[in-house]
Amino acid sequence: MPEPPLPAEVEALLRKPNPAVVASIRQDGTPHAVATWYEWRGGRILLSMDKSRARLRFIRANPAVAITVLDGDDWYRSVSLFGRVVELCDDEGLADIDALAQRYLATPYPDRAHPRVTAWVDIDRWSFWNSYRETEGLDGVAPS
Amino acid sequence: MPEPPLPAEVEALLRKPNPAVVASIRQDGTPHAVATWYEWRGGRILLSMDKSRARLRFIRANPAVAITVLDGDDWYRSVSLFGRVVELCDDEGLADIDALAQRYLATPYPDRAHPRVTAWVDIDRWSFWNSYRETEGLDGVAPS
Numbered sequence: 170m171p172e173p174p175l176p177a178e179v180e181a182l183l184r185k186p187n188p189a190v191v192a193s194i195r196q197d198g199t200p201h202a203v204a205t206w207y208e209w210r211g212g213r214i215l216l217s218m219d220k221s222r223a224r225l226r227f228i229r230a231n232p233a234v235a236i237t238v239l240d241g242d243d244w245y246r247s248v249s250l251f252g253r254v255v256e257l258c259d260d261e262g263l264a265d266i267d268a269l270a271q272r273y274l275a276t277p278y279p280d281r282a283h284p285r286v287t288a289w290v291d292i293d294r295w296s297f298w299n300s301y302r303e304t305e306g307l308d309g310v311a312p313s
Numbered sequence: 314m315p316e317p318p319l320p321a322e323v324e325a326l327l328r329k330p331n332p333a334v335v336a337s338i339r340q341d342g343t344p345h346a347v348a349t350w351y352e353w354r355g356g357r358i359l360l361s362m363d364k365s366r367a368r369l370r371f372i373r374a375n376p377a378v379a380i381t382v383l384d385g386d387d388w389y390r391s392v393s394l395f396g397r398v399v400e401l402c403d404d405e406g407l408a409d410i411d412a413l414a415q416r417y418l419a420t421p422y423p424d425r426a427h428p429r430v431t432a433w434v435d436i437d438r439w440s441f442w443n444s445y446r447e448t449e450g451l452d453g454v455a456p457s
Contacts, residue, residue: 188388190381192336192344200336200344202379204391204442235346237334239383244332247348298348 170251170294173212179248179297182240183209186273191216192235193227201227206269207236214250214290217266219283220259228254234290249296256289314395314438317356323392323441326384327353330417335360336379337371345371350413351380358394358434361410363427364403372398378434393440400433 175183192202201224208215214236218225228234232254240246260266263278265287270278319327336346345368352359358380362369372378376398384390404410407422409431414422 188332188383190334190336190346190383192334192346192379194338194342194344198338198342198375199377199395200338200379201393201395202334202336202346202381203393203440204381204383204388231342233343235336235344237346237348239332239334239348241388244348244385249345249347251343251345296347 170296172294173292175248175292175295176297179295180209182246182248183207183214183238185241187238187241188244189236189238191224192237193224194231194233195227196230205236206273207238208269208272212292213255214252214292215265215269216254216288216290217260217269218286218288220286221283222286225257225286228288229257236290245298247298249298250290250292251294251296252290252292254288255291256287258287260285260287314440316438317436319392319436319439320441323439324353326390326392327351327358327382329385331382331385332388333380333382335368336381337368338375338377339371340374349380350417351382352413352416356436357399358396358436359409359413360398360432360434361404361413362430362432364430365427366430369401369430372432373401380434389442391442393442394434394436395438395440396434396436398432399435400431402431404429404431 189205189207190202191205195201235251237249266278266285333349333351334346335349339345380394382392410422410429
C-alpha cells in the first residue's frame, strides 16, 4: 500500500467537500466509525469533534485512525487514508469548525455554545479506488 | 448507544443502495476502512469481498466491524452499525455478489473469474444521525 506524498488526482479529490467516514478503535478494541467533515490542509487531515464525543477518548487512548473519503460526485471513486492523530487542540474561537462549515455549507458554524476539539491526522499509507478498480491492481469490479 | 431491532426509519435507509464504508481491525491493531456495497437482509448485513482481499484475513483474526451507511440522497443522514462477522462463506455461483450488483447497478456482476467470499454481520449496537443531530442527543450540528 503506497505512502505519501499523494498523487495530484487524490489530492484533487480530497480538496472537494466530500462525504467521509472516520474509523477509530474503542478502548475495548472494537472499531468505531462515523460520518465526518474533514479538510486536507498542509498535507494533513483536519477533523473537528464536539468536545463531549466518546471518540475523543478513543483517540487519546489510541491515535490510529482510518479515513475513507468518497467522491461526492461519484462514490465509486474513493480514497482511504491510514494514519495517526498527531495533535489534538481546543478549537479556540471555533476557527477550525467555521472553516469546515464554510467548506461544506458556505456558512459559519451555527452552534457557538459547544466547545470543539481539532484533530490533525498524519497519513502513513493510502489506497485509491476508481471505477471499481484499485490503483494497485485489478482484482474485481465491486467496491471492496 | 441503542441495540437492535432497528427503527423503521433506519431500516428504510439501509434498504436503499447507499454508499457505505466498512471498518475492521488489522492484525497490527490499526483500523482499516474502505468503501463497500452492502445489503440489509434478514436483520443482518451482507458484505462481499474478493477472496484475495487483505481484510478477509483481518476479519478472520478479529471479526469486529463497523459499517457506516450514508444516505445517497443526503449524506447528513447516516447510520453506523457496530457488530461482528458471524459467518464467512464462499459465494458459490456468485449469487450474493450478483444480488449486490443488481441492487447497485441493475446488472449481474461482470467479473465471473475471481472467487468471492460473503460475510454476514450481526449488529450489536447502532447510531443514527439525521440533519446533523444524533438521535441520542443534540450536541452539535456538524457530522461528528
